[in-house]
Amino acid sequence: MRAIVQDRYGPPETLTIAAVEVPVPAADQVLVRVEAAALNAYDWHAMRGDPRVARLAMGRSRPRARIRGRDFAGRVEAVGADVRQVRPGDAVFGDLGDANGAFAEYVCVSETQVAAKPANLTPQQAAALPLAGITALMGLCDVGQVKPGHRVLINGASGGVGTLAVQLAKAFGATVTAVCSTRNVDLVRSLGADHVVDYTRDDFAHDTRRHDVVFDLVGNRSLAALRRVLTPTGTLVLSGGGVYRGGSLLGPIGLIARGRLLAPFVRQRIVVLTTAPSRQHLDTLRAHAEAGRLTPVIDRTYPLHEVPQAMRYLEGEHARAKVVITL
Template sequence: MKAIVQDRYGPPDTLKIADVEVPVPAADEVLVRVEAAALNAYDWHVMRGDPRMARLTMGRSRPRARIRGRDFAGRVEAVGTHVRQVRPGDAVFGDLGDANGAFAEYVCVPDALVAPMPANLTPQQAAALPLAGITALMGLCDVGRVESGHHVLVNGASGGVGTLAVQLAKVIGATVTGVCSTRNVDLVRSLGADHVVDYTRDDFAHDTRRFDVVFDLVGNRSLTALRRVLTPSGTLVLSGGGVYRGGSLIGPVGLIARGRLLAPFVRHRIVILTTAPGRQHLDTLRAHAEAGRLTPVIDRTYPLHEVPRAMRYLEGEHARAKVVITV
């Protein structure tokens, strides 16, 4: 089969299309014929080996997983002997987690990491949901504890996670303020945001409004700035950070580490978001999508052999929402 492989850390040109063996599913795995896959900031970080400290877990000189990509949608080709949830021919979507391997014609996935594809979405839309959607769900619900009537600020509202977080927060019944650049103001407003802050013109840290939850998806502001707009009992959710320019030793880990150290000594809740793929959250995303409450936004699509070009766009052009690969 064709797959996008990487044998060393570096720029998009280190990603190559190659012929590799079709994987064989283990007893608890599903073999999926991939129809679409999605790029995430995570994929950029693995490609670059950035921040460098993360190489302690990703692999010192090259990524441990040779094939890139973690979000996918497609059809089941075969199942392991212990699999009962899906059958060959089923349309499914999922997130491989740190295992990677979605930028390929076929991928083996643990049964627990796949779910039926939303019936009203295309494979490209379904592939755009898993990691970004799970991050948004966990940030808002699992750790942010957003409730109806809350005021929520999403910093990075036009990104892959942000576009879904705005919609999900509205589903919960929150009043949502999205932070984005000028060219994305109309997009964020169209997703349901009650207020939109154009960061090129205004600084949300000096806004007179106060928020019950600040969901930071960028990692470009200090803890002081982020906490300044919280209510006295508000919650700050820190979620890594996206694609940024230049190499880094610790990247957004620095902000997260400071947040972790500060959390016990301040009245605000400061929580560090860590995500884990799984069927439960995928089922929730499917339910929202099929009910018309959640629609993935796709910026551009590229064929499999143009993954390096897609990655260059992701890291250099401030991609809005999701960049998707068709296979």
């Protein structure tokens, strides 16, 4: 099969297309023929091996996972002996997690990391949901505990996670303030944002509104600035790093570490978001999508052999919402 492989950390030119063996599913796995895959900021960090401290988990001298990509949608080709909830022919979507491997014609994945594709979404739209959608869902629901009437600020509202977070926050009954650049103001408004702050003109930290939840997806502001727009007992959810362009030891991990250190000493909740792929969250995303409450926004699509160009577009900070690979 064809796959995008990488044998050393570096720029998009280190990604090459190669012929590799079709994987064989283990007893608890399913084999999926990939119809679409999606890029995430995670994929950029994994490609660059940046920040450098992350290489302790990803591989010190070279990527431990040779095939890039996490998010995918496709059809099940075969199942392992112990698989009970997925059958050949099923249309599914999922997240491979740190194992990677989605930029390929076939993937093997545990049945606990896939779910039935939303019936009203194309494979391209479904592939754009898993990692970004789970991040948005966990940040707002599991951690932020957003309820009707809550005021939510989303810093980085036009990105892959942000565009989904705006829609989910509205679905939960919140009043949403979205922070983005000038060119994305109309986009986030069309997704349901009640208030939009154009960061090229205004500083949300000086806004008089106070929010029950601040969801930081960028990592470009201090803890003091983020806490300033919270209510006294509000929740700050840290999942930043979107504007970090590499070249340091810690990168956005520095802000996250400071948040963890400060959290026990303040009334406001400061929570560092960690995510993991699960069928339960994928099923919830499917339910929201099929009910018309959640529609992924796709900026551009590229064929498999143009993954390096897609990654270059992503890291150039021009991408809004999701960039998708078609097979």
